[in-house]
Amino acid sequence: MTEANQVQMPRLNEPAPAFDAPTTDGRKTLEDYKGKWLVLFSHPADFTPVCTTEFIAFAKRHEDFKARNTELLGLSIDSHYSHIAWMLNIKEKFGVEIKFPIIADLNMKVAQSYGMIQPGASDTAAVRATFLIDPDGVLRAMVYYPMNAGRSVAEIYRLLVAMQTADENSCAMPENWVPGDAVIVPTPATPEAAMARAGEGYKTVDWYFSTREL
Template sequence: MGLHIGDTAPDFTVDTQNGEISLHDWAGDSWVFFFSHPADFTPVCTTEMGRTAQLAGEFEKRNVKPLGLSTDTAEEHARWIEDVNDTQNTNLTFPIVADADLTIAKLYDMIHPDQSETAAVRSVFIIDPDKKIRLTMTYPMSVGRNFDEILRAIDALQFSDKHGVATPADWREGKDAIIPPSVSDEDAKSRFPQGFTTLRPYLRTVQID
């Protein structure tokens, strides 16, 4: 059975190019962007690792730690990172899980046999500070991830947690949020004294600065 939103992210201890880490201890009080790629020294993966490194400041200001994974060794990761830095004009410092025996890839259901028996697909797990899985995405090997969407989704999760709201399609910071149907109008008036707009009884929008 695969992992579901709301599940506790399975802990593991593993080698990386930066040394051994244990997921839960390493994460601490941060969010985690845990993402897999098929293999080191491959083109799409090189651009994705480079983009993650380029966005280090964006992840940091959101209290998010990136963590990569492929079914290669830590030594291969270290050699490949030199290529990533050179071709993508960046400095990759986040850890990449070495999972040559597929243990963690199988634990997180990253091996899809129709794609490959030994290489991970492009999985994304957003894990919150309570170690709960809050969002998952899966891309095929041929399609690189959209990092604007990954950051947008993290923003939406953190915004929703902070304000007790939902976010509509294409939401970005500064746009109206949605008051969940579980919140009564009376409670909404108390929680959102700035007022809200009722489009339908089930669709109420609110601007939160």
């Protein structure tokens, strides 16, 4: 791959790339979201069927995200006016109002800084990328989907809740964890701690695998 075609990718647990971009709700910067979680997600194009289903799903879960101190922010390389027309079309045709802003990234500056442009998929459209950014502006998760398969908004919400709960309780989450499930206790870091683990009151399968209820 030549240098010109290399995709710039952000990295987990480092500051998310800063942006200052026009949206359907005025200019937005990453700094505007300080103190809140942010779900920044890109889509290939307005007025396309798969993207429409995704936006409807995000809109229907918007209040759930807000209840978790989380804002939604969409992005595509379409124009500001295309975004507005599409939002109005979704409201008219599907009865769903899009209440979160959408970045009009015509110069692809934000998309490129987040690695949303994947030359193997398209040089002129952002793939279905989703980024979860914490209240300190740190990138905590990235999820990429291909052009022809819609992402799961329910899974993005589940991931958000899992990360928030892990942060609050100093634990890790097992596969497909949902609220109410047991969480994983941090693995002992010394032989002495490993020997003592069985007597610490957790549900212990072996020294490296223990769970507890929240």
